[in-house]
Amino acid sequence: MLDALSPAEWTAVHLSLKVSLWATLASLPAGIATAFVLARGRFWGRAVLNGIVHLPLILPPVVTGYILLLLFGRKGPIGAFLEQAFGIVFAFRWTGAALACAVMGFPLLVRAIRLSVEAVDRRLEDAAGTLGAHPAWVFLTVTLPLTLPGILAGMILCFAKAMGEFGATITFVSNIPGETQTLPSAIYTFTQVPGGDTGALRLTLVSVVLSMAALLASEAMARRIGRRLDLS
Amino acid sequence: MxxxxxxxxxxxxxxxxxxxxxxxxxxxxxxxxxxxxxxxxxxxxxxxxxxxxxxxxxxxxxxxxxxxxxxxxxxxxxxxxxxxxxxxxxxxxxxxxxxxxxxxxxxxxxxxxxxxxxxxxxxxxxxxxxxxxxxxxxxxxxxxxxxxxxxxxxxxxxxxxxxxxxxxxxxxxxxxxxxxxxxxxxxxxxxxxxxxxxxxxxxxxxxxxxxxxxxxxxxxxxxxxxxxxxGRAEAGAIIEARVESHDETTGLTTLRCAAGALRVPRVDTAVGASLRVRIRARDVMVAVKAPEGLSALNVLPGTVQEIDTHGGPIVDLRLDCGGQSLLVRLTRYSVANLGLAPGRPVFAVIKSIAFDRRSLGGAVTAQDVGDGDTTAA
Missing domain, CATH: 3.40.50.300 (P-loop containing nucleotide triphosphate hydrolases)
Incomplete structure (x- = not known):
């Protein structure tokens, strides 16, 4: 099995998994917060926030990648600040790939969680309040557990999106083997060289298997949680 | 509190x-x-x-x-x-x-x-x-x-x-x-x-x-x-009563309240326990003379206290039976026919059957009221 892929191909698979995992985990707290603000908040500019969150979904990925390059590049205002203050560099690093994937996956993450938050019966929260639970405890013991199916669904969507992300990543952090060459970039590279067809096909198969596995896992998880909650 | x-x-x-x-x-x-x-x-x-x-x-x-x-x-x-x-x-x-x-x-x-x-x-x-x-x-x-x-x-x-x-x-x-x-x-x-x-x-x-x-x-x-x-249709008096005795042969329970004795279908409540009884106004009849040859088991003497004539053919009365208020609903025709007026002594007549189980409650020791018997009150 291990011989099926070359070391360079394994590196791409491994890097893709690492980038996607980090993209999903790092954006989760912000995703949950944004989903709650959009679902429950009543403030001026909510529509604007909603628009900004969804922007990567409708913009060409190249545009998103270029905006990231402008903002988070070494000379970009945010990138320069982060490098000076914390020594964090995104440009042409795997962290940059993770950032690009996180931004692209964020709308999907927020959307799934938001729907789940909106489905939470607020009367249950009232009931928890009358039982003596402080609002913070109500959030932790009632709202969050009831939102869990949406959070998991959002995480899997975000992860899957990150696994397949190509345009924004290659624009922002290029296609450096071992550093920013994720699975789609590697497939793209194979298709650009003579005789790369078999390599491209192998990685395509890997890609299909990984996507399918994520999908099945999410289905199984959703069913299990759904049974436990039985939101009737 | x-x-x-x-x-x-x-x-x-x-x-x-x-x-x-x-x-x-x-x-x-x-x-x-x-x-x-x-x-x-x-x-x-x-x-x-x-x-x-x-x-x-x-x-x-x-x-x-x-x-x-x-x-x-x-x-x-x-x-x-x-x-x-x-x-x-x-x-x-x-x-x-x-x-x-x-x-x-x-x-x-x-x-x-x-x-x-x-x-x-x-x-x-x-x-x-x-x-x-x-x-x-x-x-x-x-x-x-x-x-x-x-x-x-x-x-x-x-x-x-x-x-x-x-x-x-x-x-x-x-x-x-x-x-x-x-x-x-x-x-x-x-x-x-x-x-x-x-x-x-x-x-x-x-x-x-x-x-x-x-x-x-x-x-x-x-x-x-x-x-x-x-609610006019469901209007009735609440009476606090005590279980006096059970009669095994007739299957009736005798309750004692301020107005007198009430015989009702058997209640599974210990003798001496207190009960709350609701008598709906429409289940009570009024007689001006002590009735005879009557199937109804409960005849309580009292006096008319108040008559509320709200205009229609139906009239509500409040009786005082030994200090206990009892509500009665009659036709205007009957009230006029019997010459009922405040102060008039009368007899209230209540069928035992009128006490369905949901109108009996309040007993601490009651095991379970309404086990299968779910007559709407």
């Missing part, structure tokens, strides 16, 4: 303007759907902040808008049993029950888990998930969950409304036990005159957001002028 409410709140359709005070063990908030009952209970619970007014429980002020006091719901320590139960779907029954206890300071806990479980008969349900519970079971769990938070007052918003008649009969005795065994003060919202009759000590009648009457349940129910609100 004294609960005093004096609040105003804009509901859009009308203004909720409620002022009452109660010391009762079980205070019924009675009124039609949309009369503002649930809003009022939500205001007491702290789920709604009223526009104006104040609420005090004992000597603690819960709300005083003018002074900027509003104790949030989670610090009021009031139990709330909702109409739809609101059991947490992601927790087991046991976790649901313990939820409130967890937030109650140790020193303030006065309810024992095992006792509450036993009282409500929910021991077999503890490890189940809420979706596997029936409606009646859910309501018992909801009651247990509220109780285990050791509240100072229990609010119940139509806890039986979503249940069928058989399940209502299953829950009612448990509520009586809360009232009589645990002795927790209860505010009970209902639009069912049968439930109120059976449970309430004190009654607050709400109509379009306003308090139409407050007082002892039997007095309020006996007021002829409130019939349009308390």
């Amino acid at each position: 004294n609960l005093s409410v004096d609040i105003r709140h804009d509901l859009g359709r009308f203004q909720l303007d409620a002022r009452f005070e109660t010391e009762g063990r079980l205070t019924a908030l009675f009124g039609r759907s949309g009369s503002g009952k649930t809003t009022l209970v939500n205001v007491i619970a702290g789920l709604i902040r009223p526009d104006h007014g104040r609420i005090a429980l004992g000597d603690e002020t819960l709300v005083d808008i003018a002074r900027g006091i509003f104790v949030p719901a989670h610090r009021r320590r009031l139990g709330y049993v909702f109409q739809e139960g609101r059991i947490f779907p992601h927790l087991t029954v046991r976790q649901n029950l313990l939820y409130g206890q967890w937030f109650t300071p140790r020193a303030a806990r006065y309810q024992q888990f095992d006792q509450v479980i036993e009282l409500l008969g929910i021991a077999p349900l503890l490890d189940r998930r809420p979706h596997a519970l029936s409606g009646g079971e859910k309501q018992r769990v909801a009651i247990g969950r509220a109780l285990l938070a050791s509240p100072r007052l229990l609010l119940m918003d139509e806890p039986l409304a979503s249940l069928d008649e058989a399940r209502k009969g299953e829950i009612l005795p448990y509520i009586e036990r809360l009232r009589d065994v645990i002795g927790i003060p209860i505010v009970y919202v209902s639009h069912s005159i049968a439930e109120v009759t059976r449970l309430a000590n004190t009654m607050v009648v709400l109509s379009d957001g306003r308090v139409a009457a407050v007082g002892a349940a039997n007095e309020v129910m006996g007021r002829l002028d409130l019939f349009p609100l308390t």
Whole structure:
């Protein structure tokens, strides 16, 4: 099995998994917060926030990648600040790939969680309040557990999106083997060289298997949680 | 514990303007759907902040808008049993029950888990998930969950409304036990005159957001002028009685009340226990002479006290039978024919069959009222 892929191909698979995992985990707290603000908040500019969150979904990925390059590049205002203050560099690093994937996956993450938050019966929260639970405890013991199916669904969507992300990543952090060459970039590279067809096909198969596995896992998880909650 | 409410709140359709005070063990908030009952209970619970007014429980002020006091719901320590139960779907029954206890300071806990479980008969349900519970079971769990938070007052918003008649009969005795065994003060919202009759000590009648009457349940129910609100068809007198004897051969139970002896179909209640009996006005006949050759077993002597002629062909009367108020509904024709007027001595005639089991309640030792017998009151 291990011989099926070359070391360079394994590196791409491994890097893709690492980038996607980090993209999903790092954006989760912000995703949950944004989903709650959009679902429950009543403030001026909510529509604007909603628009900004969804922007990567409708913009060409190249545009998103270029905006990231402008903002988070070494000379970009945010990138320069982060490098000076914390020594964090995104440009042409795997962290940059993770950032690009996180931004692209964020709308999907927020959307799934938001729907789940909106489905939470607020009367249950009232009931928890009358039982003596402080609002913070109500959030932790009632709202969050009831939102869990949406959070998991959002995480899997975000992860899957990150696994397949190509345009924004290659624009922002290029296609450096071992550093920013994720699975789609590697497939793209194979298709650009003579005789790369078999390599491209192998990685395509890997890609299909990984996507399918994520999908099945999410289905199984959703069913299990759904049974436990039985939101009737 | 004294609960005093004096609040105003804009509901859009009308203004909720409620002022009452109660010391009762079980205070019924009675009124039609949309009369503002649930809003009022939500205001007491702290789920709604009223526009104006104040609420005090004992000597603690819960709300005083003018002074900027509003104790949030989670610090009021009031139990709330909702109409739809609101059991947490992601927790087991046991976790649901313990939820409130967890937030109650140790020193303030006065309810024992095992006792509450036993009282409500929910021991077999503890490890189940809420979706596997029936409606009646859910309501018992909801009651247990509220109780285990050791509240100072229990609010119940139509806890039986979503249940069928058989399940209502299953829950009612448990509520009586809360009232009589645990002795927790209860505010009970209902639009069912049968439930109120059976449970309430004190009654607050709400109509379009306003308090139409407050007082002892039997007095309020006996007021002829409130019939349009308390429901004309179901109007009746509440009588406190004591079980005097059971007759095995006839299958009848004799009850003793201020008005005299009442013979009713057998009640499974120990001799000496007290019962609450509701006699509907339309089930009572009036005779001006002691009747003879009559199938009805209960003939009580009394005098006419009040006649309410509200215009139609039907007339409501209040009789005084040995100090006990009895309500009677007759045709205007009969009243004129018999020459009934206040002060006139008469005999009230009540068929034993008129006492269906749901109109009998209030016994602490009652095992289960309404087991299968679910005659609508």
